[in-house]
Amino acid sequence: MRFGGLKAVDQVDLEVPAGKITAIIGPNGAGKTTFFNVVAGFYAPTTGRVLLDDQDVTGLPSHKVARLGIARTFQTTQLFPEASVLDNVIVGRRLHTRSNVFDAVLRSPRHRREEELSREKALEALSFTGAGDLAEVLVANISQEARKRVAIALALATEPRVLLLDEPAAGINPHETDGLTSLIRSVSVELGVTVCLVEHKMRMIMDLSDHVAVLNYGRKIAEGPPEVIRNDPTVIDAYLGAEHDA
Amino acid sequence: MGAARVKRLAALGAPLLAAILFPLVVDNPYLVSVAVTAYVTAIAVYGLDVLLGYTGQLSLAHAGFFGVGGYVVGILTSDYGFSFWTALPVALAVTSLLGHLIGLAALRTRHDYFAIFTLAVGVMIVIVIERWEGLTGGTDGLIGIPPPASIGPLSFTSLNAQYYLVLAFLVFTIYVVWALMHSLVGRTFLAVRNSEELARAVGIDTGRTHQLSFVISAALAALGGALYATFLGSIGPDVGDVPMTFNMLVYLMIGGVASLPGPLVGTLLIMGLMQALTAFQEYTMMILGPILVLVIIFFPHGIAGQGKVLFERLTGGRKGA
Numbered sequence: 001m002r003f004g005g006l007k008a009v010d011q012v013d014l015e016v017p018a019g020k021i022t023a024i025i026g027p028n029g030a031g032k033t034t035f036f037n038v039v040a041g042f043y044a045p046t047t048g049r050v051l052l053d054d055q056d057v058t059g060l061p062s063h064k065v066a067r068l069g070i071a072r073t074f075q076t077t078q079l080f081p082e083a084s085v086l087d088n089v090i091v092g093r094r095l096h097t098r099s100n101v102f103d104a105v106l107r108s109p110r111h112r113r114e115e116e117l118s119r120e121k122a123l124e125a126l127s128f129t130g131a132g133d134l135a136e137v138l139v140a141n142i143s144q145e146a147r148k149r150v151a152i153a154l155a156l157a158t159e160p161r162v163l164l165l166d167e168p169a170a171g172i173n174p175h176e177t178d179g180l181t182s183l184i185r186s187v188s189v190e191l192g193v194t195v196c197l198v199e200h201k202m203r204m205i206m207d208l209s210d211h212v213a214v215l216n217y218g219r220k221i222a223e224g225p226p227e228v229i230r231n232d233p234t235v236i237d238a239y240l241g242a243e244h245d246a
Numbered sequence: 247m248g249a250a251r252v253k254r255l256a257a258l259g260a261p262l263l264a265a266i267l268f269p270l271v272v273d274n275p276y277l278v279s280v281a282v283t284a285y286v287t288a289i290a291v292y293g294l295d296v297l298l299g300y301t302g303q304l305s306l307a308h309a310g311f312f313g314v315g316g317y318v319v320g321i322l323t324s325d326y327g328f329s330f331w332t333a334l335p336v337a338l339a340v341t342s343l344l345g346h347l348i349g350l351a352a353l354r355t356r357h358d359y360f361a362i363f364t365l366a367v368g369v370m371i372v373i374v375i376e377r378w379e380g381l382t383g384g385t386d387g388l389i390g391i392p393p394p395a396s397i398g399p400l401s402f403t404s405l406n407a408q409y410y411l412v413l414a415f416l417v418f419t420i421y422v423v424w425a426l427m428h429s430l431v432g433r434t435f436l437a438v439r440n441s442e443e444l445a446r447a448v449g450i451d452t453g454r455t456h457q458l459s460f461v462i463s464a465a466l467a468a469l470g471g472a473l474y475a476t477f478l479g480s481i482g483p484d485v486g487d488v489p490m491t492f493n494m495l496v497y498l499m500i501g502g503v504a505s506l507p508g509p510l511v512g513t514l515l516i517m518g519l520m521q522a523l524t525a526f527q528e529y530t531m532m533i534l535g536p537i538l539v540l541v542i543i544f545f546p547h548g549i550a551g552q553g554k555v556l557f558e559r560l561t562g563g564r565k566g567a
Contacts, residue, residue: 040447066449074447080440091437095449097430101458104429105422115430158448 008034010218021188021195023205026215032198040072041065071160075167077151081140092157093118125153145176165197269406284517285416286473291494291509293466299504301459302439307364310371313486315341315468316475320388330394337472345464353456368488375483387482500541502548511550
């Protein structure tokens with residue numbers, strides 16, 4: 001992926017195993033979020049391909065990628081603060097509904113059925129993420145940690161095959177991070193969703209992931225199980241280097 | 247639940263009852279015709295709100311669509327012998343199609359750029375209306391547009407009958423906007439206004455959503471314009487001009503963006519105020535300007551929006567955790 005003369009992500013060849021948790025780590029500016037944006041169809045790559053199972057999804061618009069089963073969250077949750085938690089999550093069901101303007105104005109049976117089912121499924125996703133009792137509260141009035149959970153519930157409401165989490169634990173305390181770690185694990189284990197996350201919190205990565213890929217300056221510098229990555233000298237260099245800069 | 251229902255019925259019924267009694271109580275043809283003008287304008291302001299309030303784009307071509315709707319009905323009924331009842335669906339279809347075509351180009355832009363693009367469209371619509379004299383009567387406009395034909399025993403020749411017909415269209419418009427906003431489509435609109443990125447990430451086609459909102463908005467403007475031409479009996483190019491859009495925008499901002507009563511409250515309040523101040527006609531903008539500034543500073547959700555906040559505070563409505 002190039003931006004003008006800058007190569008943000010270059011020849012990153014990564015296979016995310018189905019049903020497993022894969023982490024992408026790397027210093028700031030390594031290209032992790034850009035990588036997500038390419039996979040989720042927010043940027044079309046200048047070269048290279050994105051395959052979902054064996055289907056080529058390269059360059060498809062993001063809403064179509066979402067319909068094919070790749071859901072994502074953002075570094076800063078973009079929930080609608082003036083609406084209730086439930087109303088936010090119901091939007092995640094839109095891709096499973098067909099009601100149009102006429103259904104809305106005529107209050108058709110299809111609309112009623114879909115609205116009811118959407119509500120049920122959204123509540124289900126909320127209680128799975130442990131935010132079920134916040135359903136009627138405005139997003140503006142819930143904690144940062146709860147917003148992270150609601151954002152995951154919203155992504156899960158789309159019933160994805162793959163879930164991309166962009167720094168799911170940014171800005172929350174260690175105790176809350178533990179809670180979120182076990183939520184992400186249950187998304188993988190109980191729902192069988194393939195998880196791919198970008199994160200800076202090393203302990204979380206080491207606890208959680210089956211597989212780790214390390215990016216630096218847009219290139220993949222290492223890949224493997226967490227215990228191997230932990231002791232990889234190139235990885236340690238990349239991180240120490242980043243700390244020296246800072 | 248029962249009490250809430252009664253409260254809601256009262257909130258709906260009281261203004262409706264007042265509107266029904268209005269022509270009988272005031273018994274003043276001038277005031278009734280002012281109310282008719284206010285209602286048809288309010289219908290168009292609802293259209294503006296669908297776009298600005300629910301998907302977050304400001305179209306400055308809105309009065310242009312109001313004008314197109316009015317001219318199509320005016321031309322078809324006075325020159326081609328159409329009845330209002332057949333001309334109206336034609337006007338809605340023509341304006342929706344025009345809106346769709348303009349949207350295809352305009353909606354490649356967003357926000358400020360969209361406003362500027364549609365400003366150009368609004369100016370062009372007026373130029374076409376003024377120059378196409380053979381069809382539109384040029385700067386003189388159209389006069390002698392006939393009232394709607396009667397339906398069975400219902401005749402619309404008297405002012406009061408016309409008032410009730412326009413009121414029925416207004417109630418219909420408010421219902422449509424309410425139904426739309428309390429639906430999966432409306433949720434989709436709000437999701438797009440909140441964050442296009444997030445909406446796309448959950449599989450919403452944001453381009454189609456903007457397009458739909460723009461077409462609905464244009465159709466409601468056309469409905470307002472069609473009724474305006476028919477019930478005032480005449481229409482001129484200034485009705486479709488950009489300053490009219492700004493008037494509608496002021497009504498919407500003062501009434502309350504994205505609030506169901508907002509467009510009606512704002513339109514009635516400001517048009518009523520302007521009537522009361524006709525003696526100071528040159529100074530109306532001097533009075534309106536500061537009012538707008540004060541409302542935006544102190545009631546950012548408009549008068550109707552602020553009323554809702556107060557109501558919820560008093561009755562202990564929605565609260566945080």
